[in-house]
Amino acid sequence: MTVPSSLQQLIQALKVLPGVGPKSASRMAYHLLQRDQAGAANLAHAIEYAIRTLAHCRHCNTFTEAEVCEICLDDERSRRQLCVVEMPTDLLMIEQTLAYQGLYFVLMGRLSPLDGIGTKDIAFERLLERASDGEVEEVILATNFTVEGEATAHYLAETLRARGLKVSRIARGLPVGGELEHVDPSTLAQALVERRGL
Missing domain, CATH: 1.10.8.420 (RecR Domain 1)
Structure with missing residues (x-):
């Protein structure tokens, strides 16, 4: 049939x-x-x-029904920090933490040369333009901790630093409430490397 x-x-x-x-x-x-x-x-x-x-926000590239999204219009947010994420869902997760009060830029993807995804396939040029607006002092790279996310973060860091911008990367490590015996070795190793003083 x-x-x-x-x-x-x-x-x-x-x-x-x-x-x-x-x-x-x-x-x-x-x-x-x-x-x-x-x-x-x-x-x-x-x-x-x-x-x-839906369209892309003129400033941060996330989805919005207006020309500029609510976050970018919020005068209470710091204009000095720009957090770069891969997708709008990543932006929403960071917003749920209530720990970040700066602005965002959404790449709408990540670099993946093996899949044929290069800088022209993500909003790379728009990010450079946005980060170089004279207001942004620090770019926080919050791409995922995958091979592609790491490659994207590395490439962006090199390019943004060359423009005189301060670049930082979100930390990775142990989840809150996690037990050491259940954590994979690479996460545990990274947590040790990125330890901080108390």
Whole structure:
């Protein structure tokens, strides 16, 4: 039996989501069509609406419905610090800590030469322009601690330092409440290297 083309198209569309393979996409498609058609219609409407109304903030590159996002418009935030993250979800996680009161810049990705992702595929030039506006004194690199995130941080640090900017990197180490016997060796080693005085 062949799968109807409209169903096959839905399955293919669902496969663009991260971590969703052919089987998961198929299960999702059948669930939406068989058990939750109203939810499927709502999902389609929400995606269409988001595509139509969201744009990138002129200053920090995150998603917003206005030309400039709320964080960039907030006069209470420090203009001297600029925290660089890979994705808007990373920005939201840092915001939840309530520990940072500066501004952000969202790259919308990370460098990954093996995947063909270079500086033209992330907002590299926009970051350089933003960081060199005369207000920013320190750029905090908060890319992920993956091979690609580390490579991105290294490349950005070299480029930003060459422009006379102070560059720092978020620390990594043991999670709060974590026990040493359950921590991987590289995390423990990094925690020792990045120890601080008390």
